[in-house]
Amino acid sequence: MSTQDLGADTFESTVNEHEIVLVDFWAAWCGPCRQFAPVYERVSEAHPDIVFGKVDTEAEQSLSAAAGIxxxxxxxxxxxxxxxxxxxxxxxxxxxxxxxTAVRELDVDAAPAAAPSTTEERSA
Structure with missing residues (x-):
C-alpha cells in the first residue's frame, strides 16, 4: 500500500482501526521532509499490510498541535x-x-509502555 493522506477527520479512526499505522508529519516547504518522502513511499510499498499515513502540518495545524508536533x-x-x-x-x-520490524515484534498487550529504542535506529 502506498502512503495515504490523513487529516483531522480520518486520523483517529485510521490509528484505531488498523494493527500498525506509521504517520509522517511533514510540510511542503521542509527540505528534510521532501528528502524523506521517497524513502517513506518505498518502504510503504514493501509493507502493504501497514498503513503509512502522511499529515501535512500546514493544512492540518490543529491536528499537528494536538499531536505535539x-x-x-x-x-x-x-x-x-x-x-x-x-x-x-x-x-x-x-x-x-x-x-x-520493531513495531511488528512489539507486544503492546504485554508491555503497553514499551517502545522501540530510538538509539538503535540512529546507530544503523
Missing part, C-alpha cells in the same frame, strides 16, 4: 491504537525498516 519531519508509529514511537528527523531506509 514541534519539529518536522516527525514520524510516529502506532500499534493497536497505542503510540509506540515518536521521533523528529528523517530516517534512512534501513532505520525505517528496523522501526517497522
Amino acid at each position: 514541534t519539529s518536522i519531519p516527525t514520524l510516529m508509529a502506532f500499534k493497536k491504537g497505542v503510540l509506540v514511537f515518536s521521533q523528529p528527523g528523517a530516517l534512512p531506509a534501513p532505520s525505517l525498516e528496523q522501526l517497522v
